[in-house]
Amino acid sequence: METLKRTPLYEEHKRLNAKIVPFAGFEMPVQFSSIIEEHLTVRTKVGIFDVSHMGEIWIKGKEALNLVQKVSSNNAEKLSVGQIHYSGLLTEKGTFVDDMLVHKIEDNTFLLVVNASNVNKDFAFIKDNAKGFDAQVENQSDNTAQIAIQGPNALEVLSKIVKDCDLSKVKYYWFTYGNVLGEKCLIARTGYTGEDGFEVYISPEKASELWQELLEKGKDYGIKPIGLGARDTLRLEACMALYGNDIDDTTTVLEADLGWILKFDKNCDFNGKSILLKQKEEGIKRKLVAFELIEQGIPRHLMECYSEKGKVGFVTSGTMSPFLKKPIGMAYLDIEYTGAQTNFFVDIRGKKVKAQVVNKPFYKRQKK
Amino acid sequence: MKYTKTHEWIEVEGKTGKIGITDFAQKELGDIVFVETPKEGDKIKAGTQMGTVESVKAVSELNAPASGKVIEVNKELETAPQLLNEDPFGKGWIIKIELSDPSELDSLMDEKSYKDYIAEQGH
Known part of the structure; x- marks a missing residue:
């Protein structure tokens, strides 16, 4: 068995008494306090996530x-330098090797x-x-x-730390470079929460210092560390x-239902x-749909x-939505059942719900 | 109060047993968002599944610590499942049963044995 890797922030998570679980080959924090509390913190204030486990692959030349x-x-020809888009890394069959964010760093990078x-x-x-x-x-x-x-207060908190750039000028799905504790870092206005926010790419050596600085500077803004549970x-x-x-890949x-990242015309x-x-x-x-349970229960993978x-x-995917407080999920359904308001049943341990x-x-955030 | 290896507790008063999950169990599960219990009048059998407890992330079986007939269900859990987190030994009780064989309780752990049992599991 392969030994689990640790991110540069592992010791920070231990110090904060996070519950640590194996995830994608890493020992990752699944929750710090409570998934619901962490979730609501991101929706209403600001939270920070260790996403150092994510992969960074550069293509140059x-x-x-x-x-x-x-x-x-997606069509990367449409990207300007400094711009980002969501895309699929596709097999010959048109299925997913992975999904990814493509950042145009320079014309050839x-x-x-x-x-x-x-x-x-x-x-x-x-x-x-x-x-x-x-x-x-x-x-x-x-x-x-x-x-x-991530969260409505993300811009204010991060702006207290980042120097030499105005983060408020960075548009959603664009990035900039800023001075973060003396290091030039790529700062992207992206995220995986449905909130406004940023993702900062930093050297492993500086990561702990930034993590601590965020928690310190974010205190007045209600900042909390957030685990993988709430991220999901x-x-x-x-x-x-x-x-x-x-x-x-199937x-x-x-x-x-991601036709918008498919550009046949490139x-x-x-x-x-x-x-x-x-x-x-x-x-x-068949198509991937969003659904809610009308009766009691929680849908699961x-x-x-x-x-x-x-x-x-x-x-x-399925859960009890911490923000909407109802059971929600996504499912692949035969195409004739994929119209909005179509009823069907989920088999929850033998019971048709x-x-x-x-x-x-x-959930869609209110744009300021 | 007696405890099962699957982290349920039972408190006996006369022929009635009140059942819930332990503080250890609620901490392991995290935020509890749904509790599925047997109904009043249902018969449950010691050591078998009688319901489920779901947290945001996980589903966990609820096992009967003893056999008997369900005489009361904690209705508050329908709208406030978080009581299992907040007060697992008090307001977070799950069901009351009429014990059919009180001698079954002899095979359950007392508080000290349960504490040792949890410690053994590396917590």
Whole structure:
């Protein structure tokens, strides 16, 4: 068995008495105080997350853009320097190797931020696809720590620490560079919570200092450290997909209802293009939907879904929503059941519990 | 009060047993958001599943510490499952049963044995 890795913030988590669990090959904090309390802190104040486990893969060189275009479903040609978009890293079948954020660093340099559980697979996959391209692929995951600052007070708290830049000018899904405790860091206005916030990429050596500084400077703003448990409930309320639950190498981009990251019109071929085009023309047979339970219970990953006629799909993610205080989930359902307000049943330990398809997302923040 | 290896407690008064989960159990589970209990009149059997407790992240089986007929269910848990976190030995009780075989309780742990048992599990 492979030994578990620790992020540079492991000692901070121990000091804060976090409950530590194995996740994606790392010893990660799943909760610090209570998942519900942490969740609500991010929705109403500000929370910080250790996301150093995430993978950072760099693509550099004359044909960096061409390589990104080949493996990514979105159109990186449309990105300006400093801009970011969400995308799929696709197999030849149009299914997901992973999902990722693509950052355009310079004209010939891209940073792909990928899931911790997939870093090695993604790196090998991209390198494999890089044959014949004048581009270098580097895995910098072990040399990069990452802290996410999320919530309505994120801008104010982070602005107290970052020097030499005005974070309020950074638009959503753009990044800038700022002086963070003497180090030049990439600071992106991105996140996985449905709230406003930032993700700071920092050296492992400086990570603890930034973590402590955030907790100190954020005191008056109600800051709290947030674990993976609340990260999962936050992203689910915002209907952001989780690799391994909602998407994987058996689900296509179209089935995942992520057609907006699929750019057929980009002027090059990309992995899965022909299969996805065909699927689009013929129509998909199943789709990822958001749903609520109408009766009591909590839906969970892999529970089966039924109509009067029989099995119609399965739950990919489910929880009791801490903010909306009702049982919510996402599921792949046969296409005829995917319209809003369609009723179906979730089999919860042998009991058929009534559910209804609803519009995505469950939660959307009020824009200031 | 007596304890099971699966972290339920039972408090006996005459022929009535009041059942809940331990403080250790609620801490392990985290925020409890749903409790599924047997109904009044249901018969439960010692050592078998009688319901479920769900936290935000996990589902946990609720096992019967003793056999008997359910005579009362804590209705407050329907709207306030967090009582299991807040007061596991008090307001967070789950059901009351009429014991069918009080001798079953002899095989359960007393407080000291239960504390040792938890310590053994590395906590």
